[in-house]
Amino acid sequence: MAKRVESPSSINTFKQCKRKYYYNYIEKLPSVSNIHQVRGNIAHSVLEDFYDIEVASFGEEYELKFKEAIQRLLVFNWKKYGPKLEGLGLNKDQEMFYFEETLLMVMNWVNHFLTDIKEKMDDDKISLVEAFQKLTPVREQEYRSDNYSVRGFIDAIQHLEEEVQIIDYKTNASFSMKASIKLQLGIYSLLYFEKHGKLPSKVGIFFLRHKLKMMDVDEELVELAKREIELIHGHTSLTEAKGDYPKTITPLCKWRTGQCDFYEACKPHEN
Numbered sequence: 413m414a415k416r417v418e419s420p421s422s423i424n425t426f427k428q429c430k431r432k433y434y435y436n437y438i439e440k441l442p443s444v445s446n447i448h449q450v451r452g453n454i455a456h457s458v459l460e461d462f463y464d465i466e467v468a469s470f471g472e473e474y475e476l477k478f479k480e481a482i483q484r485l486l487v488f489n490w491k492k493y494g495p496k497l498e499g500l501g502l503n504k505d506q507e508m509f510y511f512e513e514t515l516l517m518v519m520n521w522v523n524h525f526l527t528d529i530k531e532k533m534d535d536d537k538i539s540l541v542e543a544f545q546k547l548t549p550v551r552e553q554e555y556r557s558d559n560y561s562v563r564g565f566i567d568a569i570q571h572l573e574e575e576v577q578i579i580d581y582k583t584n585a586s587f588s589m590k591a592s593i594k595l596q597l598g599i600y601s602l603l604y605f606e607k608h609g610k611l612p613s614k615v616g617i618f619f620l621r622h623k624l625k626m627m628d629v630d631e632e633l634v635e636l637a638k639r640e641i642e643l644i645h646g647h648t649s650l651t652e653a654k655g656d657y658p659k660t661i662t663p664l665c666k667w668r669t670g671q672c673d674f675y676e677a678c679k680p681h682e683n
């Protein structure tokens with residue numbers, strides 16, 4: 413059987429529950445969209461568009477202008493995702509709650525950005541426009557390795573002097589570099605190495621409710637990624653039979669406010 417092309421998210425699904433992987437990537441059952449995914453997409457689009465802002469006319473009031481600009485981008489993208497948001501069946505109060513929560517996240521992010529750009533202007537003695545250009549990352553880049561049969565979309569690649577930093581944005585509440593995140597960052601490091609022949613210096617997550625958390629890239633992180641990629645290919649290229657993808661029944665099957673996308677198909681709590 414040919415090797416499937418995996419991604420950090422498919423590998424993490426496989427590690428969480430093989431049956432869930434089977435439903436999602438082999439049987440390709442439709443997954444149910446939820447507000448957390450849609451809002452995550454909106455926040456990503458806002459941060460991607462942010463670096464296209466025309467800043468030449470910002471002048472002394474640049475802090476205010478950046479804040480206004482990011483709010484406009486959020487409103488624009490929220491409208492753009494209107495049909496998807498409508499499909500979620502939220503009432504007006506619920507939608508407003510998530511809009512305001514997302515607004516707090518992007519405002520938090522822009523406050524960190526303002527600290528960075530000010531520091532850049534002061535340290536390098538350069539203009540706002542130059543500092544903005546220097547801080548503009550490569551955005552939403554697809555990396556694909558035929559060798560490892562894996563691919564991923566990297567949110568932001570920042571080139572700072574000699575350093576390359578890879579950053580992913582997350583809207584979830586947790587502020588910890590849990591195993592699934594380390595694996596995702598390890599895979600990005602491996603993909604970057606494959607393409608550019610050198611490892612990024614640091615990788616990290618901008619937790620939009622909190623702040624940026626970075627970690628050094630070392631051999632151990634890359635080896636972890638290689639090991640997990642090898643493990644999944646070892647399994648999925650041998651079999652696609654449902655029975656070979658057992659259920660892992662945990663509280664992630666169903667919780668107080670939601671359930672696994674495939675709960676109805678899986679019926680994990682029935683004999």
Ligand code: SF4
Pocket residue numbers: 429430431432435659660661662664665672673674675678679680
């Ligand atoms: S409901 Fe639970 S056991 Fe079933 S696929 Fe989802 S996570 Fe796996």
